[in-house]
Amino acid sequence: MTLSQIEDSHGFSYPPLYKRLAQDGMLEVGEYGPDWYRLVFPTLKEHPTLLLHADDFELLNVKGVAEAMEELADAGDYRQIDPAFQFIPFAQTGAGDHYCFFASRQQDGEMPIVLLWHDQNEAQYLAKNLHDFMFHMLLHAMADQDTYNEVSDEEFRDQLEKTLTTHARYLTPQQGEVLQALLARDLIDYEVPLPKGRKEVHRGLLTDIELARLREQFIPYDKFDSYFAYSTAG
Incomplete structure (x- = not known):
């Protein structure tokens, strides 16, 4: 096939x-x-x-x-x-x-x-x-180190560097520059608010707030995160 x-x-x-x-x-x-x-x-x-x-x-x-x-x-x-x-x-x-x-x-x-x-x-x-989906997913990857599976800082950065090597040709020059600039940052720990006043700690090269801002700046989409029913059954 x-x-x-x-x-x-x-x-x-x-x-x-x-x-x-x-x-x-x-x-x-x-x-x-x-x-x-x-x-x-x-x-x-x-x-x-x-x-x-x-x-x-x-x-x-x-x-x-x-x-x-x-x-x-x-x-x-x-x-x-x-x-x-x-x-x-x-x-x-x-x-x-x-x-x-x-x-x-x-x-x-x-x-x-x-x-x-x-x-x-x-x-x-x-x-x-x-194209926009790829850029958004790469931003997410940079914002969220896999600490659950104990991925080290060095391995996390290495994964991102190798990913950009194979993905950069499919991005706009400006998007590539944004990702390269993020990759040059130090890793940070940040908190993401959850329902009922709870918080969740994440580690990465940018926060969820920065990610949302970059999405709006480079890949705006009025339907982003909206939902619709795909079935008329029931």
Whole structure:
């Protein structure tokens, strides 16, 4: 199965950037399985594939994309997706929610990115196109060191440096400059407010407030974080 065959089977066209990523090998993550993290992941770390180190982001290979599309289009699928909506999955979260191109809302050459929740009748707008989505996810990666898995400061910075090496060519020069400037910073600990007066400590190169400001400055999107129902069932 190829991307062209998926396009022909489902009647849509991938964004040029996604095709370029495929041509450059940025989507080649191998076959997932019990030993993927132990055997395959180490081979990708030196030249990270698309958002390899992003939080809660598992890139689908072409086979995985084809299988996910068949599931979403199946009339018997439990999500009962409205046929008026065409979602093209390209990645998933650890819980099984899908990052998708929202093909049926393409406008002026821009195909929005949404998160399709698997356990509730909602899809969430994340970016107006793949280019902006990548930049936003890279900002998130810089803002949130994986202290849960005890990633050291040195390893965190090394991951980001190698990621920028493979991703910079897909960003605007200005976006690349922003990320390089952030990478030159010292790491900081900061608090993120939670409901009921609680707080959560994070560590990274920028705070959540700075991230939101940079998003508004460089990739504004009026639908960001808004939701809509994807099924009319029930």
